[in-house]
Amino acid sequence: MTIQPLPTPARRRGRLFPRARRAVQLALLAVLGLAPLGPAPAAQELKPLDIYSHRQPFLIAPFVEAYRKETGVEVNIVYASRGLAQRLIAEGDRSKADLVLTVDIGRLAVYADQDLLAPVDSDILRRNIPAHLRDPDNRWFSLSKRARVVAVSKRLDDADAIRRIEDLADPRWKGRICSRPGSHVYNRALLASIVAADGEAAATAWARGLVDNLARRPQGNDRAQLKAIFQGECDIAIINHYYWAKLTHGDNPAQRQWADAVRILFTNQRDRGNHINISGGGVAKHADNKEGAVRFLEFLSRPEAQKLYGTVNFEYPVNPDAEPAEELRALGDFKEDALPITRIAELAPAAQRIIDQVGW
Amino acid sequence: MTATTYRRIFPARTFSRWTIISLLLAVVLIGPILAVFVAASGDTGGLWRHLFATVLPRYVANTLVLMAGVGTLTVLIGVSTAWIVSRWDFPGRSVLQWSLLLPAAVPAYIVAYTYTDFLEFAGPLQTGLREVFGWQTKRDYWFPEIRSMPGAIAVLSLALYPYVYMMTRMAFRLIPGSFFEVARIHDRNYFRAVALPLARPAIAAGVALALMETVSDFGTVEYFALETLTLGIFNVWLGMNSLPGAAQIACVAFLFVIALLAMETYARGKRQFADTSRRQTTVSPTRVSGPRAAACVAACAAPVLLGFLIPAAILLGFVLEGQSIDDYARIGEVAMNSVLVALAVAVMVMTVAVLVIESSFSGNRIARTATALAATGYAFPGTILAIGVVTFVGFLDDGLQRLAEGLFQVSYGGITGTIGLVLFACMVRFQAIGHGAVVTGTKRIPPNLVNAGRVLGRGFAGTLARVVLPLLRSSIFAGGLLVFVDVMKELPMTLLLRPFDFDTLATFVYQFAKDELLEEAALPALVIVLAGIGPVILMNAMLANTGRGVVAGDQGAPRPAPRRR
Numbered sequence: 001m002t003i004q005p006l007p008t009p010a011r012r013r014g015r016l017f018p019r020a021r022r023a024v025q026l027a028l029l030a031v032l033g034l035a036p037l038g039p040a041p042a043a044q045e046l047k048p049l050d051i052y053s054h055r056q057p058f059l060i061a062p063f064v065e066a067y068r069k070e071t072g073v074e075v076n077i078v079y080a081s082r083g084l085a086q087r088l089i090a091e092g093d094r095s096k097a098d099l100v101l102t103v104d105i106g107r108l109a110v111y112a113d114q115d116l117l118a119p120v121d122s123d124i125l126r127r128n129i130p131a132h133l134r135d136p137d138n139r140w141f142s143l144s145k146r147a148r149v150v151a152v153s154k155r156l157d158d159a160d161a162i163r164r165i166e167d168l169a170d171p172r173w174k175g176r177i178c179s180r181p182g183s184h185v186y187n188r189a190l191l192a193s194i195v196a197a198d199g200e201a202a203a204t205a206w207a208r209g210l211v212d213n214l215a216r217r218p219q220g221n222d223r224a225q226l227k228a229i230f231q232g233e234c235d236i237a238i239i240n241h242y243y244w245a246k247l248t249h250g251d252n253p254a255q256r257q258w259a260d261a262v263r264i265l266f267t268n269q270r271d272r273g274n275h276i277n278i279s280g281g282g283v284a285k286h287a288d289n290k291e292g293a294v295r296f297l298e299f300l301s302r303p304e305a306q307k308l309y310g311t312v313n314f315e316y317p318v319n320p321d322a323e324p325a326e327e328l329r330a331l332g333d334f335k336e337d338a339l340p341i342t343r344i345a346e347l348a349p350a351a352q353r354i355i356d357q358v359g360w
Numbered sequence: 361m362t363a364t365t366y367r368r369i370f371p372a373r374t375f376s377r378w379t380i381i382s383l384l385l386a387v388v389l390i391g392p393i394l395a396v397f398v399a400a401s402g403d404t405g406g407l408w409r410h411l412f413a414t415v416l417p418r419y420v421a422n423t424l425v426l427m428a429g430v431g432t433l434t435v436l437i438g439v440s441t442a443w444i445v446s447r448w449d450f451p452g453r454s455v456l457q458w459s460l461l462l463p464a465a466v467p468a469y470i471v472a473y474t475y476t477d478f479l480e481f482a483g484p485l486q487t488g489l490r491e492v493f494g495w496q497t498k499r500d501y502w503f504p505e506i507r508s509m510p511g512a513i514a515v516l517s518l519a520l521y522p523y524v525y526m527m528t529r530m531a532f533r534l535i536p537g538s539f540f541e542v543a544r545i546h547d548r549n550y551f552r553a554v555a556l557p558l559a560r561p562a563i564a565a566g567v568a569l570a571l572m573e574t575v576s577d578f579g580t581v582e583y584f585a586l587e588t589l590t591l592g593i594f595n596v597w598l599g600m601n602s603l604p605g606a607a608q609i610a611c612v613a614f615l616f617v618i619a620l621l622a623m624e625t626y627a628r629g630k631r632q633f634a635d636t637s638r639r640q641t642t643v644s645p646t647r648v649s650g651p652r653a654a655a656c657v658a659a660c661a662a663p664v665l666l667g668f669l670i671p672a673a674i675l676l677g678f679v680l681e682g683q684s685i686d687d688y689a690r691i692g693e694v695a696m697n698s699v700l701v702a703l704a705v706a707v708m709v710m711t712v713a714v715l716v717i718e719s720s721f722s723g724n725r726i727a728r729t730a731t732a733l734a735a736t737g738y739a740f741p742g743t744i745l746a747i748g749v750v751t752f753v754g755f756l757d758d759g760l761q762r763l764a765e766g767l768f769q770v771s772y773g774g775i776t777g778t779i780g781l782v783l784f785a786c787m788v789r790f791q792a793i794g795h796g797a798v799v800t801g802t803k804r805i806p807p808n809l810v811n812a813g814r815v816l817g818r819g820f821a822g823t824l825a826r827v828v829l830p831l832l833r834s835s836i837f838a839g840g841l842l843v844f845v846d847v848m849k850e851l852p853m854t855l856l857l858r859p860f861d862f863d864t865l866a867t868f869v870y871q872f873a874k875d876e877l878l879e880e881a882a883l884p885a886l887v888i889v890l891a892g893i894g895p896v897i898l899m900n901a902m903l904a905n906t907g908r909g910v911v912a913g914d915q916g917a918p919r920p921a922p923r924r925r
Contacts, residue, residue, distance in 0.1 A: 050860055056871040056872075056874065056875070057871055058871060058872070076860035076861045077860060077861060078858060078859070078860050078861075078862075079855070079867075079871060080855045080856045081855070081870075081874060082594070082597075082598060082743055082852075082856070083743050083746060083747055083750075083856045084856065086603065086747045086750060086751070087747075087750050087776075087856060087857070089751075089754075090747075090750040090751045090753070090754030090755075090776065091750075091754060091757075091774070091776050091777065092754065092758070094757060094761065094773065094774045094776065094777075095776075095777070096777055096860070106598075106601075107598075110601055113601075180585075181585045183591075183595045183599050185598070188599055217507070217585060218585055219507045219584065219585040220507075220585075220876070221875065221876050223875070223876055224876065227482045228481070228482070230482070231481050231482045231498075232496070232497045232498065233481055233497075233498050252879070348599065348600075348601070349599070349600040349601055349602075351599075352595060352599035352600050353410055353414075353600070355595075355599070356410070356411070356414040356415045356595070357414050359414075359415075359418075
């Protein structure tokens, strides 16, 4: 069975009523009951893939485009930042979603906890993704890493005093630190990693010290913190590394200045390593195209796609065979916290309680 | 000329056909709200104790301050501008009276983004000031912090005062000139003695909408990092993985708003008036010039400038800088989606609002309460309501699926995942606007007229078509307009409930705005804003044609306007 190419704009222009004609054809097909013989279900590979995504469409588009080029599979996306898990629950076995993509481990874990993901048995995924970055039960897989780093103003002479993330609670930094609100997932995950390393009491003390050191009420996103350092509002900020890379390599000269104003420090290099978070995905339990979903996950874990994570969003690959993006080399290699990423999700509620307590 | 006490027109016949329609529609609309309450019934394991001990007092206090601030400011702006354009004629009045609605077309969080960009430490204004005065750091001078409680109150008030303005202006416009003559004879202040008391239900309806929107706002408070109940709801839901806990906070906030509404209705008590005069004329505005005219222009232009022109100009600045995305074809398609959804929802909401109208005439308390409750979905944050909607519809879908497959052996795909779900969700949320507009309108209809329809042998349907609807035309248009503009900027529900690969302008803007990529978001955001202008002008023209006088306004010759006191 051949696959009809989609009508190109040029071809459409040639006809008088291209859409009408197509509509009539489709209607006729439907009426005659011939629709099942149409081109759609030609082969398994060409079953469209339906994705629920917590990642913005413009960040996924390059992957989808590459995948379509390679396989010809159509990919459909619903993007929302919150609540897709509840939608999946309500839809039950009627759900059309095949694959869930998220940022932050906390959200992935919620899908697993609510029993919304199907276990996947794939040698490719096991080979491409290190064990501490995937679910022990194979329901979700990390696809990229982001490091939560410390940005310090180049004006700051004694920045070397910051070796561990714990050092940010030192009173010497009073009125010098900027941060986005603690309850943002990135900060919550960071705090969860500190709870895992130092225990709840020490983490609470750390958070309280950090809040005491803030130059202003927590506000804005990570990009805004760099801007604040550039403008001299503060000297130190906690950011995800790719915000720095995006500003450095963006095409806005004013924003490049913000990035130029700071140095990036990886913390805890002599002990547990710098905290990382992930973006990842899992196959929906009621997917009607499980194979397609697994294949797309495998595609995303391959070195070529892994490289794309760097090109598109300056994230680090999870696949050890893939090199980080050229632009990230300036930051140098770093030791990452090897804590099983699930622990972050487990400790997130405790972290949120601390955040409420200290008013971060 | 008498102002008769409002009487029940239709005896409390147990359940008429209309009552049953009202009740059925109400049940469908209340379903999602109930679903949120059901979600709230889950176990939260000591969560409240933690919340009480830590953040809840702050959340509640901040929410109350925000509501008080927005309530006060929207009334001040909305009522004063409505009175000025109704009472006085000044150069530019014809443009300003519809321009005053324009800020409603700008999503509040976009206003917040643009002002923050403009006013913050790194923004052009402060940078300029520093250059001029040679200041170096933040410690060298004082500048108001835009990301603050006053900033949020200002931004939300600018975005929300049009509700009050619209409703109040309608009410002012419909006050018969004779009332002002009476006030003049008795040497009483027109505004305090006549206009304000008569417009009170309308003002209350407008403020109710503004406050419900304030309680449920997430975009602005999140951006300003203000710890309100809504932010708390999301922290509990996503931070502590406790949907029941989040739903419980949402329900408490919801009940609080409902209590507030009930209090206002109670305080208003039975003081409801309808006009029965046979010779109805409205007052033409009095011509003013000189400093008075200038003051009028300034008072009316300020909210338009601050709430519409400046944010739009900042967005336009981004677009012209060339930082914006260049996918024009896509934006056209997305804009079309927005307009179609907004139009469909506006028609559906106003149709339902009219279908349940009988409940405000009949003595059937159950129906009246049910239809009022059906119009409270607005008080929930959009995402929480969306979860209620998807849960409720999922429940319906389950039933229908079993029915379809068990009884008729046909497969059933469900409403979930179709555009129908988005439309339904928007209906649940914005029924408050339609209901508010129509109910306020019916309060002004003289009972005698409806009775006359009945005496002449028409059923309720006939009376509705021949008497009530023509009198309500302006209210229906006004409500439909507000719903349209609101759906155009609706974000959280469309975002969560939409079908695959379906974007509206708001969702399209959001994927960029979420990362504070204001540059990329600027063009589609500007299109949302511009798309609101057309309908606003159109509806204003319709209002101008239909809104003269409550009762057949053309019967009497136009009367000279009462002179200024």
